[in-house]
Amino acid sequence: MSEIILPADVDDAPLRDEDAHLHEATRATMLAETLQLGRYSAVTQGALVLMLAGILWNIASQAYLYGLAAAVTALCAAAFVALARYSGRFGERAVAREAFVVLHVLALGRGLAWASMPAVLLP
Secondary structure (H helix, E strand, C coil), X not given: CCCCCCCCCCCCCCCCHHHHHHHHHHHHHHHHHHHHHHHHHHHHHHHHHHHHHHHCCCXXXXXXXXXXXXXXXXXXXXXXXXXXXXXXXXXXXXXXXXXXXXXXXXXXXXXXHHHHHHHHHCC
């Protein structure tokens, strides 16, 4: 049976040298794909939050729209900083794990910011 390799795999069972190298190469490739898609996602979300703030300006609370726009754009900017920091530095296991955690925390923050919309906009 083949093993499913996850980027945040916590199983630290000893691997043969060939398997360990393949495992690390797979993790680095997956992280590189995440970084590539992260750029598009951050730009899209930053543009979307500004457009939605403009569309909902007279409908929703302006303080909420300011907060939402500030939170999402700040998290998108932080994602770009993280993407620049981790781009091309996947050879070390610790760096790959750190990048995986940081990028997922930033994605969680953006998701929580967006998740506040139904609670505020729907009475």
